[in-house]
Amino acid sequence: MLNAQPNFSLIDGITVLQALATSEAPVGSRELARRLNLETTRANRLLRTLAYMGIARQTADRKYVPGPGMFVLAAQSLFASGVIKNAMPHLESLRRFNLTVAFGVLWRDTVSYLYHAPPGMPSVEALGRVGVYPASKGGIGLVLLASNSEAQVRALYAEREIPGFDTLDTLLTELHKIRIDGYIQHPVTGKPGEHTLAIAVGSPPHAAVALSGWIPRGATDELLEALRAVAMSIQMSS
Amino acid sequence: MLNAQPNFSLIDGITVLQALATSEAPVGSRELARRLNLETTRANRLLRTLAYMGIARQTADRKYVPGPGMFVLAAQSLFASGVIKNAMPHLESLRRFNLTVAFGVLWRDTVSYLYHAPPGMPSVEALGRVGVYPASKGGIGLVLLASNSEAQVRALYAEREIPGFDTLDTLLTELHKIRIDGYIQHPVTGKPGEHTLAIAVGSPPHAAVALSGWIPRGATDELLEALRAVAMSIQMSS
DNA sequence: TGTGGCTGTTGCGTTAATAGCAACAGATGT
């Protein structure tokens, strides 16, 4: 999986970029360097390079914040790439169940939704309602975490809190169950009585589809079949 | 503006990333190298590095597409950074005019909206409805282009089509007018009778606010004043 | 006003990481 000759400048540069994106306040180069265990000069030069490109922006007091390029890049990759365009029509077909339809991807321990449509919402609005969510707290995240090996998951959550789970082992047995079943049925956090049904898309999985809301007893099989069909269709058209 | 020691690996890496984001179909490394005038080995290694990080993803036929990291990064930078959080309440106050309220940034020749609320849309939904738009076709883009020097704009559109304008000179005189007025009033493309009023936020400008829809004669001054107040408030709180 | 500790930033010698040729392996089409 790792490269023959990986480019470390690019790796650290994007790490800096991500740190910048997740920082709640403007950060200076020395502080960022400390957070990421980087040499200060290096952090400073990477930040300046990002600023020069318009991906970062320097505030009046010379600290750094995400710049316009960040947002444009984001929007471009959502719409120009075929990801959504291909998946949209198939996701639409799931709305007949009057449940919330969601489509998202996993990165590290974070899920990003690309499509999120509660019943009744116009389709155009469902598209591009980007948002982030802890992977361990939702169906999409868990079903995608399950596509990683146990060792990978251990490494990911080593020495860290796991939102929604008490211990790492509880998470691992849950993931094991998902691998066997091929899907997950998971209670929706904060909405008693509601459940999420989620399955992965692609092999290896790179996204997941989910239906959530109040799911009648006995409807599970029908919904799962619909989800599987949609997952297959999306995979075919991408 | 340019760095003491810019990191060229990072610059080219992000250039590759952007090319990937704007590519309508999966691209291979040799093809991408040709598009960007890069050496093939270099392009290949940058792509592999991006893929390793999860920012790009390799399809079954070994071509590359934007990966999950791209989307997560996008969503994170939208919400975690204070940009929207700070601007939101002020943008809300503009909705009393029953016009479309928009807030966006410019990068190169492209505008990305961070907030876009037609009258009646719930506020939460207006947030994060990211989208991209050619800068020269809208009020936000034009008012931000005007904050660049004439030379910069010439360089940006050298030898290229300018959406919404016939010649580069027509654009330049329009921008000149904006610099004098401090705002723009521009017809909305594709909606006869509707206009956009836009002004820039920050000095130097890094974003712009706009009101658009059917604007009554004589209301311009009141709207402009409201826009200026909001622009000032947003600048203060960021 | 002076001192100490912070900040972002850079000049410059050293060195390690990247560049890029050339070659390989696998598709695909002729």
Place this chain on the structure above:
DNA sequence: ACATCTGTTGCTATTAACGCAACAGCCACA
């Protein structure tokens, strides 16, 4: 079977990045 694409890598010369140490600016406290 040949030609021509494709993505990918081994290897080394060289170039670009590393990072120490120093500078300049800011703020607080004395």
